[in-house]
Amino acid sequence: MSEIRGALRQFFWEDEGTLNVGREVFLGKDLTHRLVKVLRLKEGDRIALIDGMTGRYAAVLTDSGKRARVEEKQVDIQTEKLGPVLLLGMPKREALEAVLRQATEMGVSAIVPVRCDFSQNVRLNEERTRRMVMEAAEQCERLTLPKIEPMKTVREAVEEVDGVVLWADETAVPENGDMQGAVAFLVGPEGGFSVEESEMLRGMKNVRGISLGPRILRVDTAVVAGLSRM
Amino acid sequence: MSEIRGALRQFFWEDEGTLNVGREVFLGKDLTHRLVKVLRLKEGDRIALIDGMTGRYAAVLTDSGKRARVEEKQVDIQTEKLGPVLLLGMPKREALEAVLRQATEMGVSAIVPVRCDFSQNVRLNEERTRRMVMEAAEQCERLTLPKIEPMKTVREAVEEVDGVVLWADETAVPENGDMQGAVAFLVGPEGGFSVEESEMLRGMKNVRGISLGPRILRVDTAVVAGLSRM
Structure with missing residues (x-):
């Protein structure tokens, strides 16, 4: 050493x-x-x-x-402490690299790509993704790579989390209440979640909506802002 | 309305x-x-x-x-609540656009470009900067633009802040203590601050070092992670 x-x-x-x-x-x-x-x-x-x-x-x-x-x-x-799982509403292709890099820097243990109603791109090149994530992990000095899960629907992604999912909900009241104990962070694509998705999320037991403030954040910024408060 | x-x-x-x-x-x-x-x-x-x-x-x-x-x-x-001032150690040219955009989204009231020992680029094209910041402000629905201050040295930038400056210090113990009441956030360029700069900062009364965690963050990620905790 x-x-x-x-x-x-x-x-x-x-x-x-x-x-x-x-x-x-x-x-x-x-x-x-x-x-x-x-x-x-x-x-x-x-x-x-x-x-x-x-x-x-x-x-x-x-x-x-x-x-x-x-x-x-x-x-x-053993010294590596990893963070939550990111449930990532698939963003536009040109935003993806920054999102994957910044999530890796923030220490997520896994990334679940989520196919949302407003996702304009739902294709994830496996080899390219692995490469982007590996380079980010090397540069930020992680000892493990975040696991890249198969693409899921919003419902599947949330249901498979064993614990509380924080949801970056643009309609939530900015109070930044209880973020303790959450094990996953769900962020939508550009344009957020559809009315149907939002209603479904509000009805799911392990989902807690949080506000990231009054401004409209791009996906990469929302990912870092949300993860840094967990 | x-x-x-x-x-x-x-x-x-x-x-x-x-x-x-x-x-x-x-x-x-x-x-x-x-x-x-x-x-x-x-x-x-x-x-x-x-x-x-x-x-x-x-x-x-x-x-x-x-x-x-x-x-x-x-x-x-009157409804717009703005955040702290960002004292931005000048990053590499290719990183600048994302940093300015993300800082604008995070609601900074002003950005002070800071000429650091490890800054590889200390030129800020005024017109280009104004344009980048304006487009980011429009997209995230701010009502004001962050003020872009003239370039300063680390000492000048810190001394001109009337209040506590949080400093993203890679050597600080990760305890994320008291961030309340700080009015500015200081982040270094790629490679961080030199030994001389760090010593000077440790000796300044209104500077408080904080850790952003065990990983090495790129400048854009550090800016969002730090600002989101203030």
């Missing part, structure tokens, strides 16, 4: 199994490409590797960047 | 003076261009106009969109 936080740039190691000190591991084609071709790192350079299961390790590139030797465990995964 | 909130798209009217019901006003070249050429509105179409001083008004386009007749006052400026 001798490296200061952030001193080594960190990367997710996506192979099966876990890292441990002394092991020399293959980095895989994608990661080697990023390290050697994009970032111009060389054999002997140090990076941090994360396996998503046990923690973060300092490592040295070997074999022209195709492999790395794990030298030291830096951070144990 | 018969229009529901958001029913008319709103625009800032930038002429001198104030709007009032019955008046027919020139919209100016820029606004007419946006309305007629970009948004394809026509004489007789209704919009909302904001003068930044008295409130928001429903209006009807006349004279081929060169003028508008003010029909009804919708919202009085």
Whole structure:
């Protein structure tokens, strides 16, 4: 644990199994490409590797960047405290990247894409999403990736949460009452929720409407503002 | 006050003076261009106009969109509650637009650009900034624009605040203590504050360091997360 936080740039190691000190591991084609071709790192350079299961390790590139030797465990995964689940009303395509990045920075444990009446885009490219979320997780120094769930309807998404869902409801009174104990945050797409969706949500037992203030927030801003109060 | 909130798209009217019901006003070249050429509105179409001083008004386009007749006052400026001042360590150029937009949505009353040791960009194009902030204010339905102050050093920016400045300090203990009564929020550029700046800030009487959590947040995320807790 001798490296200061952030001193080594960190990367997710996506192979099966876990890292441990002394092991020399293959980095895989994608990661080697990023390290050697994009970032111009060389054999002997140090990076941090994360396996998503046990923690973060300092490592040295070997074999022209195709492999790395794990030298030291830096951070144990047990230290990572994750936040709530984000139930994300699918926003416009051009807004998606910022939303995924900012939700990852805010520490969500999972993201559930939600198909809403006002969603103009309900397609999520799995590979592209994984890549965006991984890069955000690397940059903000998470030890795990948020899990990306399959697309759900509003009802499915809410019903599957075992606990209170806070709902960013534009019609709620701004009092910012009790946010304690909630385990998920539901935010709508541009234009919010339809009348039918809003009525359904008001009738669901585990949903609590909250106001994020008097202004109309874009999806990315609503996500950060809501999560930061939980 | 018969229009529901958001029913008319709103625009800032930038002429001198104030709007009032019955008046027919020139919209100016820029606004007419946006309305007629970009948004394809026509004489007789209704919009909302904001003068930044008295409130928001429903209006009807006349004279081929060169003028508008003010029909009804919708919202009085007195109803707008604004938030703190943002002391913004100048971020990279590509991050600036999102930061200005999100800060505007969060209701900041003013933005003070701050020249920090780690700022890679310390130029703020005045006209471009005004435009970005105005569009964000229109979309989130503010009645006033955040004031954009002249660029300052960290010391100048903090000293000129008459009250407590919350400082997003990456070394602060995450306890999120007393944020009450603060009137400004100081956030650093990518890479944060230098050792010298941090020492200076720790010695300033009206500065209170707060933690935004264990992850490294990008500037836009830090701005929203900090402001939403004030």
